[in-house]
Amino acid sequence: MNNNNSLSADxxxxxxxxxxxxxxxQPPLSRYESQKRRDWNTFGQYLKxxxxxxxxxxxxxxxxxxxxxxxxxxxxxxxxxxxCAFFGQPDPPAPCTCPLRQAWGSLDALVGRLRAAYExxxxxxxxxxxxxxxxRVYLREVKDCQSKARGIPYKKKKKRKFNQTxxxxxxxxxxxxxxxxxx
Numbered sequence: 001m002n003n004n005n006s007l008s009a010d011x012x013x014x015x016x017x018x019x020x021x022x023x024x025x026q027p028p029l030s031r032y033e034s035q036k037r038r039d040w041n042t043f044g045q046y047l048k049x050x051x052x053x054x055x056x057x058x059x060x061x062x063x064x065x066x067x068x069x070x071x072x073x074x075x076x077x078x079x080x081x082x083x084c085a086f087f088g089q090p091d092p093p094a095p096c097t098c099p100l101r102q103a104w105g106s107l108d109a110l111v112g113r114l115r116a117a118y119e120x121x122x123x124x125x126x127x128x129x130x131x132x133x134x135x136r137v138y139l140r141e142v143k144d145c146q147s148k149a150r151g152i153p154y155k156k157k158k159k160r161k162f163n164q165t166x167x168x169x170x171x172x173x174x175x176x177x178x179x180x181x182x183x
Contacts (some may be wrong), residue, residue, distance in 0.1 A: 035111040035113060040114065044056060056118075056121070057123075062134075063132065063133035064114075064132070064135055065135065068107055075106075076103075077102065077146070078150070079098060079099060081098050086098075087149055088149065098149075107142060108143075111135055122159060
């Protein structure tokens with residue numbers, strides 16, 4: 001974690017010429033860490049391309065909301081409009097002209113990674129724009145809209161109870177009761 005509180009979107013450059021050799025000795029990044037770094041760099045580039053450019057330290061939840069809306073143009077999830085004949089149908093029988101958007105789950109995961117990256121780059125949790133309530137409200141609205149438009153309800157997965165016995169445990173108990181089954 002960068003403790004000097006200088007938020008930077010470009011943290012993958014070594015501090016000195018000898019730093020490149022040290023990077024090669026580190027174990028490879030996990031898939032999550034690689035994606036988090038890519039997302040952080042993409043968000044930083046988005047802020048730099050704003051007119052006027054915005055630093056990460058100056059960014060707020062409005063910049064995050066604009067970034068998520070900007071990403072919609074690269075989405076692959078068909079979200080039917082209210083006037084579409086296929087609104088609410090999970091598997092429409094024909095193509096339509098409704099827009100492609102970023103899927104709710106992708107945006108939710110993106111915000112989670114950027115929230116972690118913000119703090120890893122020296123940002124305080126209290127000022128983290130990715131943790132702002134407006135972001136949660138936006139994500140909830142996207143989730144509800146996509147759920148209705150696609151006819152696919154988003155339900156939380158139920159947690160499994162720990163006192164359930166597995167099938168192998170049940171087989172062992174059955175064999176103990178009736179040893180003739182094991183022969």
